[in-house]
Amino acid sequence: xxxxxxxxxxxxxxxxxxxxxxxxxxxxxxxxxxxxxxxxxxxxxxxxxxxxxxxxxxxxxxxxxxxxxxxxxxxxxxxxxxxxxxxxxxxxxxxxxxxxxxxxxxxxxxxxxxxxxxxxxxxxxxxxxxxxxxxxxxxxxxxxxxxxxxxxxxxxxxxxxxxxxxxxxxxxxxxxxxxxxxxxxxxxxxxxxxxxxxxxxxxxxxxxxxxxxxxxxxxxxxxxxxxxxxxxxxxxxxxxxxxxxxxxxxxxxxxxxxxxxx
Numbered sequence: 001x002x003x004x005x006x007x008x009x010x011x012x013x014x015x016x017x018x019x020x021x022x023x024x025x026x027x028x029x030x031x032x033x034x035x036x037x038x039x040x041x042x043x044x045x046x047x048x049x050x051x052x053x054x055x056x057x058x059x060x061x062x063x064x065x066x067x068x069x070x071x072x073x074x075x076x077x078x079x080x081x082x083x084x085x086x087x088x089x090x091x092x093x094x095x096x097x098x099x100x101x102x103x104x105x106x107x108x109x110x111x112x113x114x115x116x117x118x119x120x121x122x123x124x125x126x127x128x129x130x131x132x133x134x135x136x137x138x139x140x141x142x143x144x145x146x147x148x149x150x151x152x153x154x155x156x157x158x159x160x161x162x163x164x165x166x167x168x169x170x171x172x173x174x175x176x177x178x179x180x181x182x183x184x185x186x187x188x189x190x191x192x193x194x195x196x197x198x199x200x201x202x203x204x205x206x207x208x209x210x211x212x213x214x215x216x217x218x219x220x221x222x223x224x225x226x227x228x229x230x231x232x233x234x235x236x237x238x239x240x241x242x243x244x245x246x247x248x249x250x251x252x253x254x255x256x257x258x259x260x261x262x
Contacts, residue, residue: 010072013131014065015093015190016199018083019235020122021061022094025084026243027115028054029250030102039105046151050112053144058084060137067133085254089244090237093188097180099234099243106169109155110177116148117212118184121205131198153216160220167221174217175225182230184209 031051038044062080070077097115102108123145126138159170185206191199217224233239254260 010068012190013198014068015188017061017065017068017134019093019188019190021058021065021083022092023098023115024054024061024119025058026092026094026246027098027111028052028058029246030098030100031108031112033102034108047108047112050148050151053141053148057137057141057144060140064133064137081254085251089239089247092237092239092243092247093235094239094243095180095183096231096234096240097177097183099240099246100177100180101242103173103176104169106159106166106173107176109152109159110170110173112148113152113156113216114177114181114184114213116145116152117209118181118202118205119145120149120212121208122200122202125200125205129198129200134198149212156216156222157220160217160222170220171222174222178225179228180231182227183232183234186232186235188235 028051031047031054034044035048035051036044038047059080062083065083066078066080095115097111100111102111120142123138123142127135127142129135129138156170159166161167185202187201187203191201214224
């Protein structure tokens with residue numbers, strides 16, 4: 001859809017920015033599906049606000065991606081909307097866990113907990129990036145994600161240490177989601193080719209992430225799932241069938257009425 005920068009280094013920057021943007025956008029879109037369907041009004045509002053935070057993060061990274069691409073492209077300038085609404089599924093670099101269906105409340109809580117805890121440690125390190133734009137976005141996002149981790153952790157504990165029914169649901173959720181967590185820490189090419197300390201190598205945050213997850217699951221009286229084969233490929237554009245359905249819904253208006261502006 002868009003012209004990649006001819007400068008290899010800038011190509012890595014765009015790839016990394018799109019990865020962060022895509023993961024936040026798809027997760028945010030998924031969580032927005034809960035709007036009006038939460039178990040109680042307060043939590044309905046909370047999860048809607050988390051979705052808005054993630055979409056806001058995505059916008060910032062898309063805007064920066066467009067800025068880099070436009071600096072190398074003398075033709076038609078692209079916008080954040082082009083990157084969000086006019087790319088095909090194989091061009092998306094989001095983590096697979098973001099596109100999984102919400103399932104029940106426990107499954108959604110598990111998704112937010114695993115995903116937000118990963119974001120917490122990524123943004124914590126990205127604040128130190130030598131790239132001022134990445135650093136600024138990470139600093140703002142870190143404050144939001146800190147709340148996401150606390151909110152989802154509280155719910156994991158509440159469900160895991162609650163009734164037999166809630167515990168079984170939370171245990172089932174963690175076991176089903178676990179095979180999608182390994183991808184978070186497998187570095188992609190755009191995360192490794194960094195000579196100036198701009199990006200974050202996700203392999204370096206795995207121990208911190210695992211320690212936090214173990215701590216919360218232990219407090220919830222839940223066992224850490226047994227490591228097994230892990231799904232991967234999202235960062236390289238290999239997705240589940242679910243992403244296609246998300247994009248069909250999310251991109252419909254822009255593709256049907258090109259150039260539409262509010």
